[in-house]
Amino acid sequence: MKKIVVVGGGAGGLELATKLGRKLGRKKKAQIILVDRNTTHLWKPLLHEIAVGTMDEGNDAVSYRAHAYGNSFHFRIGSMIDIDRENRQVVLAPVLDEEGVEFIPSTRIDYDYLVIALGSMSNDFGTEGVKDHCIFLDSAKQAHRFRNKLLNRFLRIQRVQGESDHVRIAIVGGGATGVELSAELHHAVKEFHHYGFNAITNDHLHVTLVEAGERILPALPERISSAATRELTHIGVQVKTNTMITSASATGLHTKDGETIEADLMVWAAGIKVPDFMANIGGLETNRINQLKVNEKLQTSRDDHIFAIGDCAEFIQEDGKRVPPRAQSAHQMAAVCYDNIVSSLNGKPLKTYHYHDHGSLISLANYSTVGSLMGNLTRGSLFIEGRMARLVYISLYRMHQVAVHGLIKTGLLMFAGKINRWLRPRLKLH
Ligand SMILES: Cc1cc2nc3c(=O)[nH]c(=O)nc-3n(C[C@H](O)[C@H](O)[C@H](O)COP(=O)(O)OP(=O)(O)OC[C@H]3O[C@@H](n4cnc5c(N)ncnc54)[C@H](O)[C@@H]3O)c2cc1C
Numbered sequence: 306m307k308k309i310v311v312v313g314g315g316a317g318g319l320e321l322a323t324k325l326g327r328k329l330g331r332k333k334k335a336q337i338i339l340v341d342r343n344t345t346h347l348w349k350p351l352l353h354e355i356a357v358g359t360m361d362e363g364n365d366a367v368s369y370r371a372h373a374y375g376n377s378f379h380f381r382i383g384s385m386i387d388i389d390r391e392n393r394q395v396v397l398a399p400v401l402d403e404e405g406v407e408f409i410p411s412t413r414i415d416y417d418y419l420v421i422a423l424g425s426m427s428n429d430f431g432t433e434g435v436k437d438h439c440i441f442l443d444s445a446k447q448a449h450r451f452r453n454k455l456l457n458r459f460l461r462i463q464r465v466q467g468e469s470d471h472v473r474i475a476i477v478g479g480g481a482t483g484v485e486l487s488a489e490l491h492h493a494v495k496e497f498h499h500y501g502f503n504a505i506t507n508d509h510l511h512v513t514l515v516e517a518g519e520r521i522l523p524a525l526p527e528r529i530s531s532a533a534t535r536e537l538t539h540i541g542v543q544v545k546t547n548t549m550i551t552s553a554s555a556t557g558l559h560t561k562d563g564e565t566i567e568a569d570l571m572v573w574a575a576g577i578k579v580p581d582f583m584a585n586i587g588g589l590e591t592n593r594i595n596q597l598k599v600n601e602k603l604q605t606s607r608d609d610h611i612f613a614i615g616d617c618a619e620f621i622q623e624d625g626k627r628v629p630p631r632a633q634s635a636h637q638m639a640a641v642c643y644d645n646i647v648s649s650l651n652g653k654p655l656k657t658y659h660y661h662d663h664g665s666l667i668s669l670a671n672y673s674t675v676g677s678l679m680g681n682l683t684r685g686s687l688f689i690e691g692r693m694a695r696l697v698y699i700s701l702y703r704m705h706q707v708a709v710h711g712l713i714k715t716g717l718l719m720f721a722g723k724i725n726r727w728l729r730p731r732l733k734l735h
Pocket residue numbers: 312313314315316317318340341342343346348349350351352353383384385386422423424425442443481482614615616617630631632633634635666
């Protein structure tokens with residue numbers, strides 16, 4: 306039986322492994338193995354809500370092992386560190402326990418077809434002090450670290466320092482992550498007020514959003530950046546554009562112009578890269594940020610048996626533009642990759658991937674949602690805002706849930722979510 310190995314169970318990889326498991330694994334037409342370094346999956350665009358506590362991932366995290374059992378694929382925990390193309394094997398690092406003691410040695414998994422879907426991480430561009438002093442929002446663990454630090458600061462204001470103090474938060478990167486996090490922080494403070502942190506108001510929160518370019522949300526139309534800037538400024542976020550950070554220290558961020566932005570908490574969300582170990586992994590072709598170069602069928606440029614999807618793949622479109630690192634790209638690539646693996650197994654011609662930009666939406670917490678919708682109906686870009694935009698924003702996550710759980714289970718999860726909003730506090734406070 307052919308072995309298909311998917312490395313990375315994120316927005317793209319989990320959807321792909323689930324579909325392969327249901328269609329091929331269940332009928333014993335192929336063996337599907339998903340490898341991830343974590344035991345649970347969380348949809349990455351939810352991380353900013355987890356970081357401020359407005360979302361408790363308990364409800365939404367998917368256990369890989371249980372999901373694999375229910376969808377006829379195998380799950381292997383482990384971090385890929387290399388690919389042995391000659392022997393068609395994926396090499397996994399030893400697995401360590403919480404004390405850092407090795408309990409599973411380095412292992413190898415055979416494959417006939419391999420799909421790399423291990424996403425990306427924040428890129429600090431080697432900026433001095435960033436690794437030591439800034440938090441990156443790349444994983445649930447890092448989001449928890451931010452939340453704990455935030456809670457501790459609030460507790461100190463509440464118990465010790467009194468109302469004259471404040472929490473200064475600096476966020477580097479005016480892309481979707483930075484913008485959404487800034488708004489979510491202000492929204493969270495309102496909620497904290499209900500749960501005993503009654504000395505804390507939005508006046509205690511000083512959020513500075515720093516962007517090196519001329520405007521925030523540079524990848525989106527100007528109208529959306531202006532609307533987001535207006536909304537953020539209105540709720541009290543200081544938006545600093547044309548500001549290049551050259552270093553970070555324990556007390557704050559230092560700019561090219563010699564200014565220091567003092568901060569108690571610093572978040573770095575300015576660009577992405579694929580981890581360094583991926584550079585030319587197994588002799589495959591990678592770009593400047595270590596993305597694997599893929600052809601129009603999503604196969605890596607030097608090996609037809611290895612596909613790459615999502616943030617870790619560099620796909621150049623006909624107009625020369627790169628497919629952006631977004632959840633919608635990973636979702637679409639997973640669908641085409643599934644078809645192409647099935648066709649490869651059956652010796653049929655493969656499909657060409659075309660990226661369909663359905664627009665981008667930016668959630669400004671409960672204040673607003675702004676963005677644009679693209680498509681045949683809108684004949685280009687249609688600016689949308691408010692409740693309608695919020696509904697479309699949420700639907701992106703629902704589409705992911707439907708791909709992973711199916712329609713009925715997603716409906717039940719939504720229902721459980723509604724019940725939990727009534728049963729549980731609106732903030733995660735521990
Ligand atoms: C805070 C935040 C907000 C975002 N908001 C949006 C949004 O609103 N809309 C949007 O379209 N996009 C958004 N994005 C981007 C979106 O999350 C990514 O584009 C998308 O998740 C990429 O999917 P992926 O499958 O390539 O990788 P991921 O979803 O990142 O999954 C990668 C998986 O690989 C695993 N992995 C990593 N390294 C290894 C290894 N060595 N071995 C084994 N497993 C490994 C990880 O544990 C993870 O499960 C946001 C991102 C962030 C961080």
